[in-house]
Amino acid sequence: MGLETHRRRVSAQKRSSILEAARKNFLTNGYSGAGMAEIARDADVSTATLYKHFSSKEALFTAVVKESAQGAGDYSGIHDPKDSAREALHKLCRAYLAQQFEEDGNALMRIVIAEVPGAPGLANEMYEILSNRRNASLRAQIDTLIEQGKLRPHDSAFSVRICTGMLKEVFVWSALFDAGVTLPPDTDEKIHAIIDAWLKLYGPSTAA
């Protein structure tokens, strides 16, 4: 292995351990309470190295959320062309909730919301990632289902927000107020009930 390759690999390793330490730190202490020096110590790098990778706490936090939202921002390949609309929608809802409950999406949202008065730019960017970009990707999946004739033609920009609105109300809203909230045992039933309601509006005409 050449020296250049080695350097790049070490740098990538440091970057990922910084991101991991930062994530834990933000989740424990909130944005304001998190310290760059402590993150560097937890990541086992010097503060100089930390600042070489991320020039500010804001840049670091943005990177943490972006990393977390990477999977969330891309719903392609989650469902199979053979899936019915219901099966596809169920997989998409499950992926959405996994992001919120298993990938710390709820906790990150709480941190960002808490920092709106102090760091409004950060919150705007997070909303762009956590909501707009996600909705755009979900919308593309719904458009595919329309093209396949599995849904009736409709304004998917609106229908995707109706769907995530219901999903958030049923599962996510209470979690904003309580860090201990987890997905209930009857999550699948609740998702199917939401899909039932949604398909009454947008399902193929025969199913109406």
Added chain:
Amino acid sequence: MGLATYRKSVSETKHAAILEAARANFLRDGYSRAAMAEIAREADVSTATLYKHFASKEMLFAAVVQEAYTGTEATILTDTPGKPARTVLHNIALVYARLQFDEQMNDLLRVVIAEVPSAPHLAREVYENGVLERYRQLQAVLDSLVARGELKPHDTQVSALYLAGMVKEFVVWPSLFTLDFKRSEDMDSKLEACIDAYLGIYAARPLQRDRIQENTRGT
């Protein structure tokens, strides 16, 4: 006016002044940074008087939130006999949007959510006394609409969540992440579209469905 009545009236005036100062203070500084001494000063009362009314900052904050949820305007979640479901629900959505924006409920919610790590019971209390109470009120309206034959018989506890979720997607979620989020020009038409979507699922008369198809198909 007797002395007792006079004292009571002074006390009520002070109580209201304290709540107003506290609300402004919490919204400006957040819960942790807000100080009882400063709230007393801004309400023009002594700290002794402040503590006579509210034994702790936590109780004061709970009272501010409680007032926001149960104040005069907040109790408009009622059915109006004789009015079609669309009108009733649209009016509720409009008042809800006004509370969230003009009465700074969105900003207050942010203050509450910010305190989840440091004061978890505070946020839980808001959820239980505020959010759940709103669901109950909305469900009562929907039950009344079902009883009047405006909506199909259905599980209104669930559909109240759906309706709230649709409306919050446009009225609350974006503003939680945005300081001074202004309601967009098309907010009213978005609210109407939400009500139409809800009615498309639960309205008793299929006649309305045709209209919804038109509205939600887009161009």
